[in-house]
Amino acid sequence: MNSHGPRPPIAGLAHVTKTFNGHDHRTTAVRDVSFEAFAGELILLLGPSGSGKTTLLTLIAGLSRPTAGTVSLFGRDIERFSAKELQRLRAEKIGFIFQTFLLIDSLTARENIEAVLRFNGTGRSARRTKAAALLRRLQIEYLAGRFPRTMSQGEKQRVAVARAMANDAELIIADEPTGSLETKQGLGIIRILHALAKEGNKCVIVASHDLRLAEFTDRVIRLEDGRMTS
Amino acid sequence: MDMYAVRTLRSQPLRLALTIGGVSLCIVLMFFLLAVYRGVADGSVEYIRRNKADLWVLQRNATNILRGSSLVSAAQGERISRVPGVKTAAPVLFLLSTIRKGEKVGTIFLTGYEPESGLGGPPQLVQGRAVQTDEDIVLDRSFAEKFRFKVGDPVDLQGSRLQVVGISRGTNAFVIQYAFVTLRFARALIGFPGLATCYLVQIDRGTPAAAVQEKVRLALPGLEVYDHRTFLDNNIREMKSGFLPLLYTVAAIGAVVLTVILSLLLSVNILERRKDFAVFKTLGSPLGFLWGLVIKQALLIASASSVAALAVFFPLVRLIEKLAPEVSAKSSLGQIIGIVLVVALMSLLSSLISIQRLRRIYFLEVFA
Numbered sequence: 354m355n356s357h358g359p360r361p362p363i364a365g366l367a368h369v370t371k372t373f374n375g376h377d378h379r380t381t382a383v384r385d386v387s388f389e390a391f392a393g394e395l396i397l398l399l400g401p402s403g404s405g406k407t408t409l410l411t412l413i414a415g416l417s418r419p420t421a422g423t424v425s426l427f428g429r430d431i432e433r434f435s436a437k438e439l440q441r442l443r444a445e446k447i448g449f450i451f452q453t454f455l456l457i458d459s460l461t462a463r464e465n466i467e468a469v470l471r472f473n474g475t476g477r478s479a480r481r482t483k484a485a486a487l488l489r490r491l492q493i494e495y496l497a498g499r500f501p502r503t504m505s506q507g508e509k510q511r512v513a514v515a516r517a518m519a520n521d522a523e524l525i526i527a528d529e530p531t532g533s534l535e536t537k538q539g540l541g542i543i544r545i546l547h548a549l550a551k552e553g554n555k556c557v558i559v560a561s562h563d564l565r566l567a568e569f570t571d572r573v574i575r576l577e578d579g580r581m582t583s
Numbered sequence: 584m585d586m587y588a589v590r591t592l593r594s595q596p597l598r599l600a601l602t603i604g605g606v607s608l609c610i611v612l613m614f615f616l617l618a619v620y621r622g623v624a625d626g627s628v629e630y631i632r633r634n635k636a637d638l639w640v641l642q643r644n645a646t647n648i649l650r651g652s653s654l655v656s657a658a659q660g661e662r663i664s665r666v667p668g669v670k671t672a673a674p675v676l677f678l679l680s681t682i683r684k685g686e687k688v689g690t691i692f693l694t695g696y697e698p699e700s701g702l703g704g705p706p707q708l709v710q711g712r713a714v715q716t717d718e719d720i721v722l723d724r725s726f727a728e729k730f731r732f733k734v735g736d737p738v739d740l741q742g743s744r745l746q747v748v749g750i751s752r753g754t755n756a757f758v759i760q761y762a763f764v765t766l767r768f769a770r771a772l773i774g775f776p777g778l779a780t781c782y783l784v785q786i787d788r789g790t791p792a793a794a795v796q797e798k799v800r801l802a803l804p805g806l807e808v809y810d811h812r813t814f815l816d817n818n819i820r821e822m823k824s825g826f827l828p829l830l831y832t833v834a835a836i837g838a839v840v841l842t843v844i845l846s847l848l849l850s851v852n853i854l855e856r857r858k859d860f861a862v863f864k865t866l867g868s869p870l871g872f873l874w875g876l877v878i879k880q881a882l883l884i885a886s887a888s889s890v891a892a893l894a895v896f897f898p899l900v901r902l903i904e905k906l907a908p909e910v911s912a913k914s915s916l917g918q919i920i921g922i923v924l925v926v927a928l929m930s931l932l933s934s935l936i937s938i939q940r941l942r943r944i945y946f947l948e949v950f951a
Binding site for chain 1: 586587590591594858859862863865866867868869870872946947949950
């Protein structure tokens with residue numbers, strides 16, 4: 354585990370194991386994983402497909418609970434959060450970027466961003482202002498009124514990043530954020546995430562099998578068959 | 584964001600149209616059945632409601648004229664008229680009879696009354712005049728329309744030829760319609776000159792009805808004497824206990840079908856958009872927001888269907904009344920508002936059923 358002095362970790366995992374029970378078999382996706390993630394850090398969870406990266410992300414985000422070990426978020430064991438508290442935590446403090454963007458097709462770029470702001474209780478006019486500012490910051494104002502089906506992959510990914518930034522999240526979880534992009538676009542996204550960590554003092558955790566991302570990150574946690582190998 | 588509910592519905596226009604069509608038909612069915620209910624309810628007792636009799640005197644244990652028999656003799660009638668306080672005691676004879684026109688045969692509720700007193704005659708004439716002679720007959724408007732009778736036409740009634748002299752309204756009891764002839768003619772038909780179904784009594788001005796009612800009871804213990812209100816209530820009760828509850832039942836089935844159709848659409852919509860809902864959940868959407876989306880969709884469909892149903896209903900009623908004049912449908916604003924509220928309630932119920940599906944949408948689906 355890394356030591357970052359007196360700063361409390363944003364997310365902390367201690368001997369975390371996650372097992373899924375099937376009808377006639379059990380699958381252990383994550384085995385005895387421990388690490389801490391701090392504000393201002395960009396961490397890469399690196400491993401091949403099926404290594405447990407995504408399961409680990411869901412544990413870090415409080416979307417699932419560990420079978421063994423403890424996961425803490427913002428200094429508190431997630432077992433002590435109620436479902437309602439976890440929902441509010443996600444709305445207020447966690448941003449998500451998904452592999453296939455998962456923008457809502459029926460909403461425009463601006464509305465996709467505003468959705469997150471609505472969930473954390475931001476008022477209507479403040480939502481508009483903030484969504485517009487984010488679109489400007491990512492240089493995609495021209496996408497404001499467009500629906501995802503009319504956007505390129507790169508444009509969708511930028512809108513997805515804007516959505517993840519909408520609630521000023523302290524923790525940003527990105528699952529294969531460059532997986533659907535060409536190399537140049539992928540690097541563009543990872544630079545944005547890097548800037549978020551360094552300039553925005555966010556804790557950014559990226560799961561990917563793309564080794565090229567390693568050079569932009571502070572720490573690489575390698576996973577294989579659910580175990581940390583480094 | 585607020586447009587999500589609308590846009591997702593509009594994304595499948597054919598399905599949306601079919602759903603609105605199905606729900607609209609259910610609403611039209613409810614509108615129609617309740618309108619028929621009201622039409623029948625009013626039509627069946629309108630004759631009694633508009634009657635100017637203060638007291639109704641019938642055979643013992645007879646409570647109504649819709650579904651019951653009563654025979655009162657001329658002698659009893661004579662004694663009624665002699666009770667102090669009785670101004671007029673007019674006999675009325677009700678018979679089931681048939682009218683023939685060409686190949687068509689129609690059943691009527693033949694009402695024989697004394698033209699001189701007018702008591703027991705048609706409550707409202709829309710054409711022509713009341714009966715004066717034994718060759719005259721007044722027909723109900725819907726019956727006349729159905730059999731294409733008009734004033735002046737001859738009518739064949741059980742071997743006698745009468746002439747239509749008037750057309751009445753408020754005399755359509757849906758399953759049967761009233762027709763009016765002289766009491767003498769009606770009595771001649773059955774061959775018992777002194778018989779009546781009941782006597783309609785008008786009392787002297789200023790005399791308390793209850794007192795006269797009691798006196799008639801005492802004078803003729805073998806007869807039933809009802810004041811106007813009680814007799815009207817008896818007939819309304821009798822009418823309601825007949826086939827009318829069936830209309831309510833079918834209307835209720837319409838409401839259930841509406842709920843099922845809506846639930847199906849909403850559930851399919853949720854399943855098709857489950858990724859959206861999983862994303863919303865993962866991004867921290869409160870459950871209430873997701874419920875709100877489903878409820879909004881249900882109410883949108885219910886509103887659109889109600890408007891469509893209203894647009895169809897009135898022309899449809901006009902068409903049905905043209906094709907089947909005996910079908911009397913009456914709608915009121917309150918009735919329409921009531922049904923629209925029921926539709927809104929059922930749409931909320933359908934959204935609550937569909938909302939259960941949201942519980943089985945998991946966060947992890949966004950990472951698949």
